Amino acid sequence: MRLTIPEREIMTPGHLACQGCGGSLAMRYALKVFGEDTMLSIPACCWAVIDGPFPYTAVNVPVFHTAFETAAIMASGIKAGLMVQGKETTNVVAWAGDGGTFDIGIQAISGAAERNDDITYIVYDNEAYMNTGIQRSSATPHGAWTTTTPVKHYKKGPKKNMAEIMAAHRVPYIATASVGYPEDFCKKLEKAKNTKGFKFIHVLAPCPTGWKSDPRYTIKLAKLAVQTNNFPLYEIFDGITYKQSIKVKERKPLKEYMKYQGRFKHLPEDELQFLQGCVDENYELLTVRFE
Amino acid sequence: MKKTMMGNFAASWGAQLARVQVIAAYPITPQTLIVEKLSEIVADGELDAKFIKVESEHSAMAACIGASATGARAYTATSAQGLALMHEMLHWAGLARLPIVMANVNRAMAPGWSIWADQNDSLSQRDTGWMQIFASSAQDILDSTLLGYKVSEKVLLPTLISFDAFFLSHTMEVVDMPEIELVDKFLPPYNPDYKLDVKDPRSFGALTDEQYYYEFRYMMQQSMDEAVGVIKEAGKEYEKLTGRLYDLVHSYRCEDADMILVTSGTIGETANVAVDELRAEGKKVGNMRIRVIRPYPKKDIIETIKDAKKLAVIDRNISPGYSGIFSQELKSALYNEVDVPIRSYIAGLGGRDVKIEDIKELAYDALKNDTPNDLIWKGVKR
Numbered sequence: 280m281r282l283t284i285p286e287r288e289i290m291t292p293g294h295l296a297c298q299g300c301g302g303s304l305a306m307r308y309a310l311k312v313f314g315e316d317t318m319l320s321i322p323a324c325c326w327a328v329i330d331g332p333f334p335y336t337a338v339n340v341p342v343f344h345t346a347f348e349t350a351a352i353m354a355s356g357i358k359a360g361l362m363v364q365g366k367e368t369t370n371v372v373a374w375a376g377d378g379g380t381f382d383i384g385i386q387a388i389s390g391a392a393e394r395n396d397d398i399t400y401i402v403y404d405n406e407a408y409m410n411t412g413i414q415r416s417s418a419t420p421h422g423a424w425t426t427t428t429p430v431k432h433y434k435k436g437p438k439k440n441m442a443e444i445m446a447a448h449r450v451p452y453i454a455t456a457s458v459g460y461p462e463d464f465c466k467k468l469e470k471a472k473n474t475k476g477f478k479f480i481h482v483l484a485p486c487p488t489g490w491k492s493d494p495r496y497t498i499k500l501a502k503l504a505v506q507t508n509n510f511p512l513y514e515i516f517d518g519i520t521y522k523q524s525i526k527v528k529e530r531k532p533l534k535e536y537m538k539y540q541g542r543f544k545h546l547p548e549d550e551l552q553f554l555q556g557c558v559d560e561n562y563e564l565l566t567v568r569f570e
Numbered sequence: 571m572k573k574t575m576m577g578n579f580a581a582s583w584g585a586q587l588a589r590v591q592v593i594a595a596y597p598i599t600p601q602t603l604i605v606e607k608l609s610e611i612v613a614d615g616e617l618d619a620k621f622i623k624v625e626s627e628h629s630a631m632a633a634c635i636g637a638s639a640t641g642a643r644a645y646t647a648t649s650a651q652g653l654a655l656m657h658e659m660l661h662w663a664g665l666a667r668l669p670i671v672m673a674n675v676n677r678a679m680a681p682g683w684s685i686w687a688d689q690n691d692s693l694s695q696r697d698t699g700w701m702q703i704f705a706s707s708a709q710d711i712l713d714s715t716l717l718g719y720k721v722s723e724k725v726l727l728p729t730l731i732s733f734d735a736f737f738l739s740h741t742m743e744v745v746d747m748p749e750i751e752l753v754d755k756f757l758p759p760y761n762p763d764y765k766l767d768v769k770d771p772r773s774f775g776a777l778t779d780e781q782y783y784y785e786f787r788y789m790m791q792q793s794m795d796e797a798v799g800v801i802k803e804a805g806k807e808y809e810k811l812t813g814r815l816y817d818l819v820h821s822y823r824c825e826d827a828d829m830i831l832v833t834s835g836t837i838g839e840t841a842n843v844a845v846d847e848l849r850a851e852g853k854k855v856g857n858m859r860i861r862v863i864r865p866y867p868k869k870d871i872i873e874t875i876k877d878a879k880k881l882a883v884i885d886r887n888i889s890p891g892y893s894g895i896f897s898q899e900l901k902s903a904l905y906n907e908v909d910v911p912i913r914s915y916i917a918g919l920g921g922r923d924v925k926i927e928d929i930k931e932l933a934y935d936a937l938k939n940d941t942p943n944d945l946i947w948k949g950v951k952r
Contacts, residue, residue, distance in 0.1 A: 360641065
């Protein structure tokens, strides 16, 4: 097999991520593909810290740290500023966590998507507000423990379907990705890089701290999320054409994914079965759309 | 070239003459005409700029910040609730040291819904690190836009240009539009030392602990202090080119005045007429219109009022629980410097008209009363 992930490293060691951080891996791959001619807009999120304190930085591309709800529009502003100065080739990437995307940032994302601003929006999804100490977000899955959905009152209700929301905007390119499938992730990044207009990539990035998992299981969990059909990998073109990028041959039970995570360990059997049912149903609803 | 225009269009054409490169805006009455005109100008190719039609004022300011961080000249305009929604990003622009210029049409804050003149919107943003100008004519709006960039780009702080809703935004006046060649001479292209540049990658606004943050604030204050002189220099340079002088404080017949009115915005213009009439009655009255409130022109104010026996401040704003904001600031500036009674008046909130007679009545009241610290609501219905 020929490896397609670029060898170059733009992200440096010495960043401030926790052990086994899926979000730092996601950035490493993203920069490998996007290259030096890239600028990042980073709002409040783990990466606001991971990048390093002033005057340090771990990414070797220009970064503008911005307010929580403005990753998308800040990227749009940066892009407009570059365009008017004739710097049209630079990739402008908004890089935010799930809270900054699914919750507080959604208005600016929707605006940038509707205008089809020529930026790439990447959400590294660790399924809670991890930077502020594991509070639930609207990306937190049903059943999960967080500090604001404690064991006795664990998160009720499904995770917000961000890819569908983005698809409704009819933007040119949307993809889901996982740090457990770097080849697939990099291909999608490459497509985003080569597509004009608004691109949205939703990458699942396990968080050992918040998921109460062993740091060595980050890749295992990122793979299991896909292999259980809990986080299917696919692309949406123009909001209409759906393509599955990783087809799981033998679906693993959701329990297999959950058993490595402390945040689900309180769940009774009937809840696990309910969740398995939700995964199957969601997957079925999605697969009818695949070409 | 002389042209009759509304205050709002003076802002639009000011931005065009400044050759702004990125505009991001959201409509709000009574600001809308400013950005409508600019969107036309950009669409017609009369200005080489990108216009981002954003989904909120918060995003408008964020887009301007992003564009400015790349080294582009960025512009927006807003009013009242829109400015309040931007509040977080106003701090961001200030602390990121980005020379954005914004017009704000001074409008009362809701509820009740009001679209009329009142300064509480912009004065609520006083501590965000923006320089703040209160324009008093359409000419002032246009000229201040050019002066705003000139000063902002020198001291690396943003500028807010405020002017009264309808009394100025929608009133036609003759405005002298400077020739573009002249403006180009005055305002060269913006090219900051530090900007987002892939050839020189840097991180802007990173996590900053107490080892550095304190100094950022200190440097900001130094720049505000420096701005006082820079505004004066820019004003003098502009005067050479256009014949129009702008300073932090405009003094009208204050030199020999016993009592000086302290005003801002359009009330400042009306007060000049009131002063003429009061002078005709033999009353030695002057008018000090404060044009720039940040940086605070303390020295200029002391210089202007030092020989007066009494001051009367007219505030079209109120800090609830205390008093008018210009009045507070004046008292604080004069403490330990000049011992003079100050009378404080509130007038014109929510667009209530402040006529020449009203100002004269306030002046009569101030002339006959020596008690300082009174807060008087002009014409309030009880």
